[in-house]
Amino acid sequence: MQTPLKNIFPNFSNELISAIESNATMQDSEAGTILMRTGQYIKNTVLITKGKIKIYREGEDGGEFFMYYLQPGQACAISMICATKSEKSQIMAKVVEDVSVVMIPLTLMDKWMMEHRSWYEFVIETYRSRFEEVLEVVDSIAFRSMDERLEFYLKRHKDACECTELKVSHQEIATELNTSREVISRLLKKMEQRGLVKLNRNQIELLK
Amino acid sequence: MQTPLKNIFPNFSNELISAIESNATMQDSEAGTILMRTGQYIKNTVLITKGKIKIYREGEDGGEFFMYYLQPGQACAISMICATKSEKSQIMAKVVEDVSVVMIPLTLMDKWMMEHRSWYEFVIETYRSRFEEVLEVVDSIAFRSMDERLEFYLKRHKDACECTELKVSHQEIATELNTSREVISRLLKKMEQRGLVKLNRNQIELLK
């Protein structure tokens, strides 16, 4: 069996948990799956119970500008925001670690706002924290140069995976910051010289 | 007297309008006033009934990175989002045209979500449209070079003021795009040569 929903979403009331269990559908997806595309209509609100999803903004040239990760206990703010009017998505969502998600039909998402206080608070808090996160991203691109943005990027990834060894290629970082691999390689080398990281093949060890 | 609230917020139910009129406080502020600062605690939700407010992100060096405008019939999404927990603001709000605002205490903002469907819909739509707008801003800085960003900036201002003659200095644009005046002057000149704008002192005429 799966981990009970109550453990993953401890703030949900028991009634809400029951409502979810009897109305929502579960779905598993493998790493690499694209769960949502720009321009696609949104039909469900998505809660994550396992794995990791990358939310990014797609560039015309194939850039995958990194916004944030969704992890267990979290929900896709975009899918909630678009709920009421069944709007189009403005972002891409790609599975980066095999996930299990709970899909909630938009009509219920809306209805529960009135019926379950714990759902209302969860939704509002999801909005708030993601808006804040996106504002920080704006900051980083608006005011910082690439070396600082790289440090910010690494820090966020460290926080998200709760480890100090990131398994990403330079190319991947470059794509997510919309720059080129060479630039990232150069900057990482400089960071290594400053003693901030240790570089290994397919792995970046964060020292500070 | 003022324009009735019902005209400015036509979707609000009559009960909601009454509730606002008997609970909220009005406030007028002159151009130049800073209504909200980064780090400041938010005590009210703000509805705009007259004038224009600029929402921006402040840089360490005094940059005023432009996010969007608030205009009559709109509300500050940040002040709503932070409502439930009385969080700190992450943005700056400056009056650019003398405004009248309606201030709604956070407790009511929250309470009305359950009581007034039209309030609920207004709040959700405010979130949605601002989130979308911020995502477009991210796009513009993440994927575009300065000339395209300038065009995007001018377009947004044209849409906001519903006119084709913008009364802004090059310096002001530079501050809001976090670049330098010289760069903006040069790019505007190029745009003039391409026939996109006509440059006058303290005024930019948008031709296309």
Next chain:
DNA sequence: AAGGCACAGTAACATTTATCACATTGGGTT
């Protein structure tokens, strides 16, 4: 072992953007 391949390092050069230094312009003030 040999070859293929993704990943990484690096030099050289191009382009974009930022900065500095100074000239010009036009409106308002005295």
Next chain:
DNA sequence: AACCCAATGTGATAAATGTTACTGTGCCTT
């Protein structure tokens, strides 16, 4: 008119970032 001053124009140069082209390196496959 003479002056002041903010706004704008422009060249020269510096710095950051992007691009091209190639080398090296470790791992996997055959």
